[in-house]
Amino acid sequence: MARIDARDVFQMVNILDGIVTVVASTHAMPMAPTLGAVAASQAALAAACLCPRCSFVGPTITSAPTAEAQVALTFDDGPNEALTPRILDILARYGAKASFFCIGARARRWPGLVRRAAMAGHSIENHSWRHSSRFALLGSHKLAREIDDTQELLADLCGRPPAYFRAPAGFRNPWLAPLLAQRALRYAAWSHRGFDTLDPVPARILQRVTHHIQPGAILLLHDGRNARDRQGRPVVDTVLPSLLQRLTARGLRAVDLPTLLGSTAAVERLSMRNRA
Ligand SMILES: [Zn+2]
Incomplete structure (x- = not known):
């Protein structure tokens, strides 16, 4: 069961607020049974949208069936001028690979960090252009812009x-x-x-990302922002070396998502926008 943090709750409220507004504006007719059915279907849809690891709204990879003793490390919300270099240094020290889900606008601000990660053999993936808290309320056209602008920049x-x-x-x-x-x-x-991003206690974070860990697991940490420990250091400074040591002790190798999933990202796979 995925746990939910305060930021997620804030975003859920935003999304529900939008859905309730739509339902109220489009179904404000005095037909109680019909309205009830519509409200129920909208509530079911809202629940599906708010479930990050469910496949109700589309195919969703949460882990990989693999015979290899490896897990994927993923970092979200970067690049960040302070955190991303620290993480890259630690990964290099341990010979580990990871996937970085980059925010397009941040990649445009710190392109050298994206290039450095890619040159080091990590995979660079798409985490939208703006990382809007209302992403799940966007229509098809705006979603396409969020995807394509980021694809285009990261491909470049x-x-x-x-x-x-x-x-x-x-x-x-x-x-x-x-x-x-x-x-x-x-x-x-x-x-x-x-x-x-929320918990300042490295031991608890480490426990969450290694609890019942199996080959094929996909771990989520952040290089865009990080909670600070008692000494004021980003928790990733303590968590990441400890995590990599613990994985090694269990015979597990940290890899990027394409390696874990056995896929090769084709160079010629350009975004629809680039093809147009
Ligand atoms: Zn994010």
């Missing part, structure tokens, strides 16, 4: 377009899956989430 920076997409906070709507399919993008969620 890395020499290949991302092969995976992850929505802000994991909240989606039914318009997203067809857009991803048109672009040959796969939707990637996670199996283990650290809540490293």
Whole structure:
């Protein structure tokens, strides 16, 4: 069962607020049974949109069936001028690979960090352009812009377009899956989430991301922002080396998503926008 943090709750409220507004404006007729059915269907849809690891609104990767003793490390919300270099240094020290789900606007601000990660052999993936808290309320046209602008920039920076997409906070709507399919993008969620943006206690984060861990797991941490420990350091400074040591002790290798999922991101797989 995925846990929900305060930021997720805030975003859920935003989304529900939007859905309630739509229902109220389009079904304000005095037909109680019909309104009840509509409200029930809208509530079911809202629940599906708010479930980051469910497949109700489209195919969702949460882990990989694999015979290999490996797990995928993923970092969201970067690049960040302070955090991303620290994480890259730690990964290099341990010979580990990861996937970075980048926010397009941040990648435009710090393109050198994206290039550095790609050059080091990590995969660069798409986490929308703005990371809007209302992402799940966007219509098809605006969703396409969020995806395509980010694809285009990251392809320019890395020499290949991302092969995976992850929505802000994991909240989606039914318009997203067809857009991803048109672009040959796969939707990637996670199996283990650290809540490293909120929890200042490294031991608890480490426990969350390693609890009942199995080969094929997908771990979610953040390089865009991080909670601070008692000494004022980003928790990732403590969590990541400890995590990599613990994985090694269990015979597990940290890899990026394409490696875990056995997929090769084709260089020629350009976004629909680039083809046009
Ligand atoms: Zn995010």
